[in-house]
Amino acid sequence: MIHVISSERLSLERLKEIIDGHAKLVLGEEATAAIIKCRKYLDSKMEDIGRPVYGITTGFGSLYNVTIPAGELSQLQHNLVVSHACGAGETVRPEIVKLMLFLKAQSLSYGHSGAQLITVQRLIDMFNEDILPVVYQQGSLGASGDLAPLAHLSLPLIGLGEVLYRGSIRPAAEVWAEKGWEPITLQSKEGLALLNGTQFMSAHAVWSILKSMRLSRWADLIGAMSLDAYDGRIEPFLPLTHHLRPHVGQILTGKRFQEILEGSELINRPKEHVQDPYSFRCIPQVHGAVKDNILYVKSVIENEINSATDNPNIFPDEDMVISAGNFHGEPIAIPMDSLAIAMSELASISERRIFQLINGVRGLPKYLVAEPGLNSGFMIPQYTAASIVSQNKGLCWPASCDSIPSSQGQEDHVSMGSNSATKLVRIVDNTETVLAIELFNAAQALEFRRPAKTSPVLERIFADYRTVVPFLSHDTYMHPHIADSVTFIRREQYL
Helix, strand or coil: CEEEECCCCCCHHHHHHHHHCCCEEEECHHHHHHHHHHHHHHHHHHHHCCCCCCCCCECCHHHCCCECCHHHHHHHHHHHHHHHCCCEEEECCHHHHHHHHHHHHHHHCCCCCCCCHHHHHHHHHHHHCCCEECCEEECCCCCCCCHHHHHHHHHHHHCCCEEEECCEEEEHHHHHHHHCCCCCCCCCCHHHHHHCCCHHHHHHHHHHHHHHHHHHHHHHHHHHHHHHHCCCCCHHHCHHHHCCCCCHHHHHHHHHHHHHCCCCHHHHCCCCCCCCCHHHHCHHHHHHHHHHHHHHHHHHHHHHHCCCCCCCEEECCCCEEECCCCCCCHHHHHHHHHHHHHHHHHHHHHHHHHHHHCECCCCCCECCCCCECCECCCHHHHHHHHHHHHHHHHHCCCHHHCCCCEHHHCECCCCCHHHHHHHHHHHHHHHHHHHHHHHHHHHHHHHCCCCCCCCHHHHHHHHHHHCCCCCCCCCCCCHHHHHHHHHHCCCCCCC
16 A cells, blocks of 8 residues: 655555554655655755854754854754753554654654755655554643653654654664665754744644544443333433534534344333433433544644644745744644643543442342342442543643743743553543443443343344353453453454
């Protein structure tokens, strides 16, 4: 599979196809021409620019007023990359680093950054060869670009730093020698083009949204299985109510549950109870709000990944070099914090359904085992889900409402979007685990409704699930079953 980098708008669906399909990237003719044109313009401009231009003929940050001699401009860019590689903490997972490489190449391809063609091509080569720089999670303030993480992403370009290649972390210089690649000599402005950008934040956001979309669909399937196993009612999902409050996600969720539960013996049988707890009755409102939020954040991030986010911006046709603030992470930091809250709520309502299933009501045994007391049954999986949900609540504090001045006050307001990004990933991972625990419980509860059956859709999922996670008639080691449940909901054939 080949993907041609161009100015054509890139969707998250297309990006997913590229990653899942292990596509190779190539620069299109339009992008190649734009990169060359911008670099030639900047080189010619350097000969008679006649005034200081931030980051091109000057130092960086609060050193903007220090003019650098022409003969040292390449060294200036080299120094920028090595001095800013100050990351700390855990390393970024490889699949997100690969997204960073792609998004950085995409951003530079628009011809407003001044990068050399060889630099963009080397980023593409690294993507295509799965040579992934070692990048650290901590160090970016989410403004002036993701400076520290992008410095680590860029170190291999100049023959420094470390890369993950074929399962091993190795010095980039060793891998470059094997490939016959020479380190790149950065030209004026080029280090700044590499480091000023939002690709660390954006890559985390892309990864999180794609996973959130999958988990949102799974939440409907798992929630429907729980509803049927709990002997819940279908009326809260009927369209009449939702058209009185026509939020798109709410309407879609009600419709989706009706589709999932079509043909269920359990949902259609007479009910003794007239009302279900909120965690069942209000699924359309909660799951629907999450859907609406995912769609909104997706639209914002799609704008971001189709943007040039470094500084200064170069406009060859207008003969202008503009120093501005496209590197500031605020436009995506606030939405990422919002998505964190939404996904936390998806986990929260899931945990409440788990609690209801083990509560020993509506004909289900306490803790979903035949001999409670002798067996603890599904008592502690609910503890685990509750612990995770509580952790999510702490992680939901919005990082985007914080700011710490840096660079002697020149960079006096920052987005902290990098922290929004990394904690969003943790919340999405946590939500996946909670939903997997709910599936573990729902499948167990469904067994106690036999011989009655749920819908054909859910019976198929149930049958497949039982090939990896068994019915538990007595206490056993639970952790492997939870891990297998997590692996199961990473499947997409049911979605």
